[in-house]
Amino acid sequence: MKRKAGWASQLYIWLVLFVMYLPMIVVVIYSFNSSRYSNWEGFSWTWYERLFSDRDIMQTLKNSLVLAFFSCSLAILLGTMGAVGMARSRFRTQGLLENVSLMPMMLPEIILGMAYMALFSLSNIPFSMLTLIIAHTTFCIPYVYVNVQSRLVGLDPAYVEAARDLGATQSRAFYDITLPLIAPAVLNGALLAFAMSMDDVVISFFVAGTRSQTLPIQVYSMLKSGVTPEINALCTLMLLAVFMAIALFSLFRALIKQRRRRQEEGR
Amino acid sequence: MENQPVLRLDDIYKDFGETKVLKGISLDILPGEFITLLGPSGCGKTTTLRIIAGLETATRGRVLIDGQDVSSLPPEKRPVNTVFQNYALFPHMNVYNNIAYALTLRREKKEVIREKVTRLLELVQLPGFEKRMPSQLSGGQRQRVAIARALVLEPKILLLDEPLGALDLQLRRQMQVELKTLQEKLKTTFIYITHDQEEALNMSTRIAVMNEGHFEQVGTPEEIYEHPVTRFAASFIGQANILEGVVEEKGEKSRVKLDQGGVIYVNEQIDAGVRVAVSVRAERIDYAAASGFGFQVPGVIERHSYIGGVLRTTIKLTGGQEILITGANPISDYPDGAAIQVFWDPNTAAVVERS
Numbered sequence: 001m002k003r004k005a006g007w008a009s010q011l012y013i014w015l016v017l018f019v020m021y022l023p024m025i026v027v028v029i030y031s032f033n034s035s036r037y038s039n040w041e042g043f044s045w046t047w048y049e050r051l052f053s054d055r056d057i058m059q060t061l062k063n064s065l066v067l068a069f070f071s072c073s074l075a076i077l078l079g080t081m082g083a084v085g086m087a088r089s090r091f092r093t094q095g096l097l098e099n100v101s102l103m104p105m106m107l108p109e110i111i112l113g114m115a116y117m118a119l120f121s122l123s124n125i126p127f128s129m130l131t132l133i134i135a136h137t138t139f140c141i142p143y144v145y146v147n148v149q150s151r152l153v154g155l156d157p158a159y160v161e162a163a164r165d166l167g168a169t170q171s172r173a174f175y176d177i178t179l180p181l182i183a184p185a186v187l188n189g190a191l192l193a194f195a196m197s198m199d200d201v202v203i204s205f206f207v208a209g210t211r212s213q214t215l216p217i218q219v220y221s222m223l224k225s226g227v228t229p230e231i232n233a234l235c236t237l238m239l240l241a242v243f244m245a246i247a248l249f250s251l252f253r254a255l256i257k258q259r260r261r262r263q264e265e266g267r
Numbered sequence: 268m269e270n271q272p273v274l275r276l277d278d279i280y281k282d283f284g285e286t287k288v289l290k291g292i293s294l295d296i297l298p299g300e301f302i303t304l305l306g307p308s309g310c311g312k313t314t315t316l317r318i319i320a321g322l323e324t325a326t327r328g329r330v331l332i333d334g335q336d337v338s339s340l341p342p343e344k345r346p347v348n349t350v351f352q353n354y355a356l357f358p359h360m361n362v363y364n365n366i367a368y369a370l371t372l373r374r375e376k377k378e379v380i381r382e383k384v385t386r387l388l389e390l391v392q393l394p395g396f397e398k399r400m401p402s403q404l405s406g407g408q409r410q411r412v413a414i415a416r417a418l419v420l421e422p423k424i425l426l427l428d429e430p431l432g433a434l435d436l437q438l439r440r441q442m443q444v445e446l447k448t449l450q451e452k453l454k455t456t457f458i459y460i461t462h463d464q465e466e467a468l469n470m471s472t473r474i475a476v477m478n479e480g481h482f483e484q485v486g487t488p489e490e491i492y493e494h495p496v497t498r499f500a501a502s503f504i505g506q507a508n509i510l511e512g513v514v515e516e517k518g519e520k521s522r523v524k525l526d527q528g529g530v531i532y533v534n535e536q537i538d539a540g541v542r543v544a545v546s547v548r549a550e551r552i553d554y555a556a557a558s559g560f561g562f563q564v565p566g567v568i569e570r571h572s573y574i575g576g577v578l579r580t581t582i583k584l585t586g587g588q589e590i591l592i593t594g595a596n597p598i599s600d601y602p603d604g605a606a607i608q609v610f611w612d613p614n615t616a617a618v619v620e621r622s
Contacts, residue, residue: 158355161322164342165349166369167420176368180359 024239031232047233057234060218067129067204067214068197071136075193078137079144080186084178087152102146104139112139113206120207127209135207136200140193147189151182191249271334273298273423273456274319279328281314281480288314290480291328296424301450301457305467306477307503312460313352315477316426319458321345332423348422350430354413356401362388363397366416387415390449407438414449424456431466443469464504468492476500492548498619501546508549508590509619514541520613527586529564534613537621544620549593551615554582554601558608566590568605573597582609 034044051057086098104112116135125131159181163173201216208214213221222231272295281289288311296302304312317323319330321342329338337345348369356365363384364371370380388394391411401409410430417425430446431439447470450457461467467474468488476483476491476499484491484500495501498509512525517539520532533545553559554566569581569589578599580592590609601607 156353156355158351158353159357161342162349162351162355162357162416163368164322165320165347166416167343167372168368169341169343172372177357 028236031236047229051233060215064215072194074137075140079141083148105142109202113203117206129212131207136197143192144189147185151185275331277329279325282326299454301472303459303467303471303474310477311480347424348417349426350417352428354409391415427459494617506549507546527584527588532613546619547616549591552592552611554607559610562610564609
């Protein structure tokens, strides 16, 4: 049994949470301030209206979503294929190759960004959505790869063998057995990759074209001319989106857990 | 056609890198046999099974099913199915879909599938379990689903890899009877792997005793138990005493002088001067003040221990070797330390080595 926390530790936990979330709370409050400045002049939706009529922000948001969608999809495809291929084969430089393929996760973003920029300009590829997608896909792959790979390691090869034994070809067994069993790991990795792509500033900064700015870059450049409450409104909406995503995810997990528990009891 | 083997293993070798796992095994299996590969872990029995199933390729040798060479066929093209050691039920499919999987691959009609699955679930005594997930089943139930799934294509040969290994003793005994009954009903050839001698003796029509990648002996349970042909076969199954000596005189029953001191007779004609090892079962040995069958094997009773149902007696021979005797009579006429003579009917002993 867990010991019930005393009032002191309770207080401590709430204090830490308060300090952590204080900046965000301030942002949320000020997004509803009718004044442009830091004095409170009453509640208003003005900044939200401004935000939605701001064509730059709407365009860059669209860019970011398109970018995240494509780089995430490509990362799912390449990362999963890589993990499955690596799990099936055995060769001498495998360990080295695995470590190298995880490098983008560990390298400082600024170095990656510079490398991409140098590569694209040397090979005369104009900076555009294409270069963004290529760069984002590269740093998204490891998130999918790592997740899928660790799931595959724990997967009993007998499942696939049983499918083969019952008449499935190799590809059929992969489709019917391996894929459904690694799907949660693919999803996990994809979510991470999506989040990574959505909030990346540094790498995008180096490889984005003038017409393919992403939302984080847009926010960054708007901040240069001072904080406008419009950004507060944008941040509030993004916070809301993240909270909703997390809530949905936890709900989903709780449902699965509940179902599993019911199954265990059914034994 | 009657005697055409359903499966022929023709001189099969298997190396994993430097390790030689199978060293030339050959075996003919007739239709309807229940044959058990019995051996300690690491003896190559699972590899043999995987080579038959096509999950592993032999380094050398051929696998023939109904006279056809299937050595190069992938597992999905072979008319054999497997019950895996940990059942390997697909965790994301319910019982119905697990059993139906092989049929859906063949694009059978829905009604046909439904009918077959229902019939198989009845056969393995799990009617009404269609909707359960594997995680909702007990070990014994998973076992039955795995058997049903492997039988759905009506394979010529069913391979079973230690299917009862994960069950407790009581359930294991029960499943042994069920499996045997099932096999007699279906008349499918069963190739069964175990390291449990009781299981092997209880269920098989024939046993292949395996050790270090080769067959030590292939025969009926009775042959294996009563007439082991190698030292390994004798000691792996049952409680065997092995005594070594040199033949003194050849005859209908040859006389052997034991290294441990004493003289026994063996039921075979062996030339004088040949070294032999004789195996005799613990329950076949008798002891008394006066010897029988012309034996002269003096010994001293070390101790008696009552182990429920039988009395186990340890006797020390002159040379120091201890032999083990089990008797149904819980009370012995001779106390610890008594000097006695050991003897047995030469028909019940087997010469397992000669050189």
